[in-house]
Amino acid sequence: MSSKYDGLKLENQICFPLYAASREVIKRYRPYLDALQLTYTQYIAMMVFWQEKSLSVKELGEKLFLDSGTLTPVLKSLEAKGYIIRSRSKADERVLEAKITEKGENLKEQAVTVPQSVAGCVKLDSTEVKQLYNLLYKVLDVLNED
């Protein structure tokens, strides 16, 4: 039996399992990230720095889908821990460049086991992971177009 209210059920809105699964997976990172003294947001920022070495707040924000309101305190915290250095661009004083330090590079060695450890909890086979991955990026790409 269906009604005009069916769309208003939790189990009929894709957005709810997305939201719940996201939080539950992030929770699984916590014990491993606690050992590194990183929050999840600090961790994904460091993942970008391990690849890019140096970038502006705006560039980092585009990669993480976060704005300066979120990133400014996260970057200050990472700088306080000694993993990055923040400095104004000489070419354009509006731009803040964040650059990974030697200490930040070294942290990569300790972080390298984190993804495998968490992957063990999720228990999708490689085909399913690929499917999920493609669907999520399809959603992200469309929403990112605006």
Next chain:
Amino acid sequence: MSSKYDGLKLENQICFPLYAASREVIKRYRPYLDALQLTYTQYIAMMVFWQEKSLSVKELGEKLFLDSGTLTPVLKSLEAKGYIIRSRSKADERVLEAKITEKGENLKEQAVTVPQSVAGCVKLDSTEVKQLYNLLYKVLDVLNED
């Protein structure tokens, strides 16, 4: 060329697109929910009340994957708006029962168009939505087992 650090790339961790897509989709709800004077968390709580009419904080928390630390202020806010009433269970004074009001029921009429409006932004076809749905619940079910 692959390295032992490949797992530490954003694009190789399922958790990142999950986190980013979740936030981006929720952002699409905002304009519609603003019109109802509801936040997203208040909205998913109301979705449960539209189905269940009355339940305890614990039961609601199990459905939403949220604890009393999050739900207590959300429920107080919904009560302040007149959509629910909170009262202690007579059978067990520890339990707080939250019950939808007439006004809360009426809100459903205004909310009924929200899911369709947002679904339009996501742009997955019905097969893809079903796939995504199944994969997300698979992740949730496994993580929920502990």
Next chain:
DNA sequence: CTAAATTAAATTGAGCACAACTTAATTATA
């Protein structure tokens, strides 16, 4: 060249999300 528009970060304030702890009620056990 200068005023207006744009841009990049930072700031502010509201509302989660969650861990850790507290309080009060109920249940289990010695």
Next chain:
DNA sequence: TATAATTAAGTTGTGCTCAATTTAATTTAG
């Protein structure tokens, strides 16, 4: 049946997340 253990909510404190605003630097147009 005392008391110990457990349970349900609430409280507290930290850290996002985001919208809206502010500040300062740069670019664009008149």
